[in-house]
Amino acid sequence: MAASGESCVSLWRGENDELVRRWRRVTRSPGPGCSVAETAQQCRLAFTKLLQKIQGLPAVLPALPLELTILYNSLLFDIHLSSSSDEELLAGIDYGLTRVLEAYSVPDHSISPEGRWKKLLQEGASKELQAALHQLAALQAALWLVTNRLEAVEDLFRILTGAKDLEPSPCSSHQNELLSLLQTWRPQDSEEYDPLVAQSVRDLKEILWTSAAFLQGIQQLEAGNSTAALAFFKAAAAGLSSKRVLAQTFTLMGCCNLRLGKPQVALQHLRRALQVDFTFLPALHQAALLYRQLELLEAELESLALLYQALDGPMEVTSESVDPHFLIRIERLIRSAQRTPFFAQKCPAGVKYLLAQRCLQAGRAGEAAEHYLDLLAMLQEGPLPQVCQSKMPVLPRIPEVFLEAASALEELAKHEDALVVCEEVVTRTSLLVPKKLRLGPGLNGDEDVLWAKSPGTVQEQRRESLCCILWRAAAHVIQGWACGRLGEAKEAISHFSRSLDDLLRIHFVSADGACNSSAEEEWEKLRLSEMKILPQIRQLALTGRGAQFLELGRDKEALMDFQHSLHVCPDSPSANWYLVHTLWKLGRRKEAAAHWQKFVPKSAPMDEKAEGSFPLYLQSCARQMKFPQAESLIKNMEGFLGGKSLEP
Template sequence: VLESFGSRGQDLSTEELWQKVLQEVTAEELRAPLHRLCALQAGWWLADRRLGSITSLFCLLRQAEDTGRARCSQGENKLLYLLKAWQVPAEEASLPLVQSAEDLKETLCTSAAFLQGLLELEAENFPTAFSLLKEAAGGFCSKRVLAQIYTCLGCCAQRMGKPQTALQHLKQALQVDFQCLPALSHAAAVYHELRETDAELQALALLYEALEKNPPGATSSNPRFLMQTELLVCTPVLASLLRDRHPSEVKYLLAQRCLQDGRVADAVEHYLDVLTLLQEGPQQQVPLVGSSALPRIPEVFLEAASALEQAGRHQDAITVCEEVISRTTDLIPRMLRVEEELELPECPSPGEGLAGLSQKKENLRCLAWRAAGYLHQGWARAVLGESKEAITQFSRCLGDLLRVQLCGSGVGLTENPLPEVEVLQKIRLLSLIGRGTQFLELGKHKEALLDFQHGLQISPGDPAAISYLVLALWKLDRKKEAAAHWLKISQSPPREDEQVGRSFPLYLMSCLQQAVFPHRESLSSRLQDYL
């Protein structure tokens, strides 16, 4: 354009070129083409998230037009104001256009509001983000994009602590485009937050059914225009909010929620479906990054075993755990030394750092999975009345845990231990209680007493361990000691459940339930009579 007017623009930035063009080119016949070029440039910059450059460009365009219209008011979004105030020149009716300048203007307005809303959402400026997204929802776009905008509005409202408003917008997204499956996924999350389990499970079931019919990546878009919002607005936060769930991931959520809600029969059915999906092939594997709901595969197997135990299918639980044990056997070192703080040093030396630390944590996890497999098998054998076999499995669990050497003051349960170490300690406690109960069944009261004493060393004051300790002392005819321990328990203030404030893995649920002392009332009555 500049060369046609005998001017040069070498060594100028794109912004400076535009400034020179709009100052020097005043021919009326070039006015409409220049406006279209401005729109195309704005689209290019918008895709590159250069919002400041777009604002400067339309400020220059406005100055060149010298419209004399009112200025942007304080607090108003300047870019949106400039785009809306842009007076698009009339176009020749005979000129064949793929996309008119008016359409470009509407697309830019919607895209600018959408993009700014997403950026504010990423910056956690939720009220501003909500306002901008609402602006975008009233703009010019396809149904697919409108559904995405409503989905983002729902997520923003949820983060603002407005779950009902979130559900309203997520339902709008589905009404506009039922193929917007992320909206259904986010709706399930909101229902979970509201503790509306039936609605959550219904949403997850619908999501799974839809994914079976249309697997992730099956949908395709057919652009109507060369420049559209789908092509201009691409940000990491949008990709995260609109991430496709995999069928195995959704099926797992159904299983997990059912198990947490005590719907054991449904949980078992869903968990077995998950295990089948995971074994079908790589297409069902979900990358364990970001916000994936699917945990590590051994944990899924152990949760399935927990559900099977609660459903009374103990032999099936034993079989599932054997799969975990066999697959983790070669992954655990003979000895594992855990330092006081398993954290990355500020200046790691060459050859150390993240790789070594992550490997040590991975070893701890593998050890926990294998030990938990033995733990589940022990409790399953105990329920089946196979006390000797149960003791063998509990002993194998404890033997595995002896591979860990805890060093330093930061690893005890009383001083905020590492999560991996805390899980191992809990498994050890449950295994000692389990083996002790089976020793009691076989009449080996001294061996049982030792296990309960060791359990209390790991977790002083544990209600189940203390109660079983009292029972073992009573059976050993050490009634005076038993009564003294019982009096100490009854006179101490009620202790809150140990799990409050601590998040133990879901796969330990059935073991935690089985470790609860079942004879508290009868033992209390006998001790009161003795006293």
């Protein structure tokens, strides 16, 4: 029987070694008839069958080193091909440890995985088993890293090393225990007579080191500890890594330095990331954000243009710098970290919008209009997202994109095109605009808005209705100013009036005492965001309509609009200038002079700060609102005041 057992072990050993040699041949010089992926799949199936044969017999001590090595090789291919879940892979390791305990006649009832490792490594496993157990322990650590169980990995390596005489880790953070343990761990070298393995445990140790440093860096960065995170990322950059992971590491080092107030150092790290892997687009996006912070507009626009070009074209894959026969790679172990916001994948439409927005903000209307029109074409090509439910990264709500595009066209004096774009907003929002919208704390429902009435959605539905009203009102305002510049005063007045009519749909009510704290909080959010835009639209509509009334010689109606505009925004420079001008035209010169002395000399016709307070899509209208006859009015008022005293 003993001879028969030795014969089986010898046969199993031969199968194991032949499979490993086949894998090494294919990965080092792939032949035309068999791909690396196909060979990996074949080896996985062969190792699985071989393991089933061995584990179909009772566990015996002489065969255990080979059995654990075959289990190790089988799991390597399983992890590489992701053919089993992490739970199934961990269960395979647990079963292997259970068979070792059975061979030693050690009861295995209610022992945790950590307890099994401690019992085997510290209390009884023979020297012949140590190398195979360390191989399995490395896989156990790798699978725990995948699920971000860093404390469990640390406990395991404390058992493997005995946690004595720890060497100092190159990471200066206080949370460097795991890296110190990995540095101290000395897995046994494979001897000539040992079964072959598809990936050496020493290579796996290097990958564990880099992964542990990288994951701890992510933890510290998310916790806001940029200094500690930077130390971990420096350690990860010094370890064995692929080009992609090294680019990720340099990108995160750039983010840490930026948070630490070192933008130039951050820029150097982002450049290194792109030098290592020019296809790693999050580094390009972070560079664009950094250029914006440094107010380097040309560099920012160039980065965004490159990012859009890369996203819009076929993606190139950077070749790996690690040995191609590695079955377990760092990317597999740090996949939980790929969800960090720093690596969020951008969509082409989102980057195109950033280009358009930045050009418009910088006053480069021609480039902005071109980008906006490209973006509108992109939105129209596929299924257009619902007007109130776009979830594209970076993009604002779809109607705001249309309104900003119209604003850019207005800057270029392409008034007819701006009118068409705004009409699209009017058409798409009309079905969503309620006849009346009651706003205020304490409202539990609104009979005038046809929405579902579940408690969790009432506030959000009311906010959506408000947004639709404001978007349509803003579209009419832009149309009004466009018609005015085309010399179509009556049509302009009509658009301004429609905008004001839309705003009259909004009714404010006072609290009724039945409001809870969450409703108050939602109401405050409304007041701080959308509600800020409402008086701005009303001011633009009233001032614009008043200016068109002046063009038609309807001075009294113009005066009423300017007065109402000042009631909405008392500090509006343009409305004050228009009011003085209209009073002067009506022959009410004392009133004009009194108002002049009170306000106008203290204010520019339209300062940049007031203009910048408007949303981007209304800033072109705000610039058009400037009073155009300032010099003439100043001469009239100075001449009048030079010979008259307005003292009571």
